[in-house]
Amino acid sequence: MREDSTPFYITFNQYCFGVGIIALAFVMINTVPDQMECVLDNVKEIKFVDEAYMIYGVYDIVAVVKTETVEELKGIILSIRTVKGVLSTLTLTAVS
Numbered sequence: 001m002r003e004d005s006t007p008f009y010i011t012f013n014q015y016c017f018g019v020g021i022i023a024l025a026f027v028m029i030n031t032v033p034d035q036m037e038c039v040l041d042n043v044k045e046i047k048f049v050d051e052a053y054m055i056y057g058v059y060d061i062v063a064v065v066k067t068e069t070v071e072e073l074k075g076i077i078l079s080i081r082t083v084k085g086v087l088s089t090l091t092l093t094a095v096s
């Protein structure tokens with residue numbers, strides 16, 4: 001809470017788009033089962049991958065990608081798809 005008793009929060013747009021980030025995407029990744037940790041380590045090393053986690057469910061890994069241009073986003077997704085052990089991806093692009 002701020003001094004004037006109003007809650008302090010930032011909106012999604014302020015968090016992402018107010019600091020030069022144009023494209024924000026969540027990349028869901030399926031891997032070869034015994035290569036999940038190796039894929040996770042390799043994905044975390046890719047430029048503009050802000051976060052990456054192993055998850056349970058239909059997908060094995062989720063990566064958070066933040067870029068300044070849509071063209072950079074395309075290149076990062078291609079980089080993720082070509083990591084050894086990646087079987088498939090699904091990209092969810094945030095719009096607001």
